[in-house]
Amino acid sequence: MIHSTPAVLVLEDGSRFEGHAYGAHGTTVGEVVFATGMSGYQETLTDPSYAGQIVLQTAPHIGVTGVNDEDNESSRIWVAGYIVRDPSRRVSNWRATGSLDDALEAHGIIGISGIDTRAVTRRIRDAGALRGGIFSGDDAARSHDEQLQTVIESPRMAGQNLSARVSIPSASLIPTTQRKLGNLAVIDLGIKQSTIDNLTARGFDVHLLPETVTIDDVLAIQPIAVFYSNGPGDPAASDRHVELLRAVLDLGLPFFGVCFGNQLFARALGLETYKLPFGHRGINQPVLDKQSDRVEITAHNHGFAVSAPLDGPFDSPHGYGRVEVSHIGLNDQVVEGLRALDRPAFSVQFHPEAASGPHDANTLFDRFRDLVVATLRQAQEQSQNGAF
Known part of the structure; x- marks a missing residue:
């Protein structure tokens, strides 16, 4: 009507x-x-x-x-x-x-x-x-x-921490639909169902955790990796989630962050975020993947972005080794992804689950799985070598 x-x-x-x-x-x-x-x-x-x-x-x-x-x-x-x-x-x-x-x-x-x-x-x-x-x-x-x-008189978006409004109230488990790879700690900052579906399809038992979790809560599920979801609000108002992520990086756990998770990863590395004039929202945003040298059409929903050098590696201000910008938005040269070169961690600003939208970047979930498998294999080899 x-x-x-x-x-x-x-x-x-x-x-x-x-x-x-x-x-x-x-x-x-x-x-x-x-x-x-x-x-x-x-x-x-x-x-x-x-x-x-x-x-x-x-x-x-x-x-x-x-x-x-x-x-x-x-x-x-x-x-x-x-x-x-x-x-x-x-x-x-x-x-x-x-x-x-x-x-x-x-x-x-x-x-x-x-x-x-x-x-x-x-x-x-x-x-x-x-x-x-x-x-x-x-x-x-x-x-x-x-x-x-x-x-x-209404509040401005800058300075707002909205994750508590959208996150689940208590932890839940969504088992994998494939052969199990291990437990994945997923911090729900406003996650989409399609993201969960993509993770369970890669062999992860998804432990969906509320935004109030501590590092002890994360470690209690014995995770093989950690994932930060998309979500609303200003990343500069989420210091608690930044500190949690720094603890994850200190432990060497593989990490993947999407959208809001990308901004929090940046702040954990010591980078700054800022508010875009009018943001990126839609399912038709061209992004250059520097690792594959492919231009991908991607789904976006963000009003904040990361400030980082676009060309070549640079040192993390918080001591996490070398970092590089992995993806660049071709409409306005905005940072659209980060990759740690000395840690098993990366993130993207767009939504690779693409619900709804193009699926050009869906392979990032495979890239994450490959990173986790490689990290597990390396840890196993080091353990075996240490036994002799």
Whole structure:
């Protein structure tokens, strides 16, 4: 059902866009971001990395395939709000179990439709990240000054630690679907289901751990490696997770980090992170893999990035040996991956599970498995040599 109920989007610079309610009615605030994917809106909505953000879809027509019970990346919709230009008036897909509008309403997600999404996108690209608010139903009739004040009083994304909002409350085990390689400690900072599926398909028994874990909790499962997931928030506000990762690196355990995990890996190495003007979000971002010399089209969802030299190895400021930038974003030369040369550890800024999106970079999960196998073999050889 497409509402005729009035709604308005107000940005913190005073910009105002009038449209119609889409989903639940009321008021919501958050950082307004745009996602450039032409498909995969269900995966976007259920990605915990979007917590605290109002997502604008740049594709003009949204909702035609409805929603289903198979494509969710988590147990709920996480976006703070939703902006589309033209919602589909009917659902047309054999897998659909409901409409997108009904799903938004059921999850209490306040949205707006019928506005010029190109104009909003250009405003964000020109001004940088902006907080915004969607006001629908009775709240749409509030004065502009009152609506703008609500937006201005909302928290900025910089400085927020949101992992506690999206992480699981207690540990759980997801067994491998293949021959078991060993236990993998996965720190849930906002993980997607497709990531878990890719890890269990590589022989790992995935021990999904809440973001509150300590190094003792990690070691209690006797892991052969550690994985940091994607997630929302500012990496500079997650010092506890950085210290945990430094303990992992000190022990020499193999490590793989994705998205937020990449930023935390950088900070553990002693590098700085910074907020991008408007971030990378979508499933069409070109990235150069320097190790294979391949250009891969990748899925992104990040508003922060790593500051590091792009050419050649450099020394880790925190004493973890040599490090190099392994991947570079070709749109703006942003660091998209890091590789430790003297430790069994690497990370990427994008989402190699690509749900939904291109699968060019899916082999990174194989690269991680190969790294773990090589580290285990090396440890076994050293143990055998030490026995004589």
